[in-house]
Amino acid sequence: MTSTPRRRGADRTEAIMRTTVELGQEIGYAKLSIEAIANRAGVGKHTIYRRWSSKGALLLDSLLSLDDPDLDFSYTDDVLADLREQAYAAVELLARPPVGPLVQALIAEAQHDPRVAAEFKERFITPMAGKLVKRLKAAQEEGHLSPDFDLDLAMAICSGPLYFQFLITQEPITREYVNDVFGALFAGMSPRPAATR
Amino acid sequence: MTSTPRRRGADRTEAIMRTTVELGQEIGYAKLSIEAIANRAGVGKHTIYRRWSSKGALLLDSLLSLDDPDLDFSYTDDVLADLREQAYAAVELLARPPVGPLVQALIAEAQHDPRVAAEFKERFITPMAGKLVKRLKAAQEEGHLSPDFDLDLAMAICSGPLYFQFLITQEPITREYVNDVFGALFAGMSPRPAATR
Incomplete structure (x- = not known):
């Protein structure tokens, strides 16, 4: 050619x-x-x-140009297991250079540059949230997820504890941590009805 | 003198x-x-x-030198209300310059400088987590919180969704958002026992 x-x-x-x-x-x-x-x-x-208008914009495109990671959800009868599996994949991706440091650098840029934050959200967070909400909606329809769970909060609630560990405590995100977080999110903090009512 | x-x-x-x-x-x-x-x-x-060994170290001391914010928890009979009240106070503090931009700048530095991350965690996150765990432990003892809720995860689960909004989506953290998050965390994502078992 x-x-x-x-x-x-x-x-x-x-x-x-x-x-x-x-x-x-x-x-x-x-x-x-x-x-x-x-x-x-x-x-x-x-x-x-x-x-590229800024370093942040170039970092974001560079991140998205890497081999497309498969972070799709499975649709088995066990939504909790499906969420955990997808989180393992996301966490493994973050643990593999250059992805983790690139995401960290992008989020750092986003703290100073609202345009980077907006673009990161639009091109990275929103598509991930879309997949998550779709998976959870299916689970709600099948009775495997509380019908009261607000899907608008899904991304913040399911990924917030993982980002907290990744960005703030910066401790390794193990499979055990993922399991414990989702276990706690599913069980809820409220005392069990049987125990108190 | x-x-x-x-x-x-x-x-x-x-x-x-x-x-x-x-x-x-x-x-x-x-x-x-x-x-x-x-x-x-x-x-x-x-x-x-x-x-100060770095800009991040100076930012952290500067943040901690500001008027000591009262982010203590109340101890009423309603632990959910007490958590919400404390979160409102934290969120209002973050919304008030210079605190929000300083915390954002610190977390940005922490993405590039593990020493800043470690110091931020030790001097800011760990004390806050200590107060939260103490409040939740009291609630567990009074039967107002699930005895199965793992207190080691408390900070990530309760503050993760707030940090997610603060750092990543960068949308305003309203009282309604705080209420909805804690409501969802207390209720849990699992379908209600009565509905499925």
């Missing part, structure tokens, strides 16, 4: 994103500058800024 | 932390450099680095 300008543009875009991930792994995403990426990729800074 | 060297040292420490907060509010905590703080506070950079 001949190399058309469009094709060269796509190659260059891909090369910049690949450089972002590689250089970030080498020196840490905090130290990564647009200038350093441009130098390593052999392009001008303006070439990068023409496509 | 005569100004002893120790007193002058304490004054200078306080002035540096005050400058950190003020300058951060003016220009944003992301743009804040040790050099800019030193210039504004009228001290040398080395004076700052002698006391």
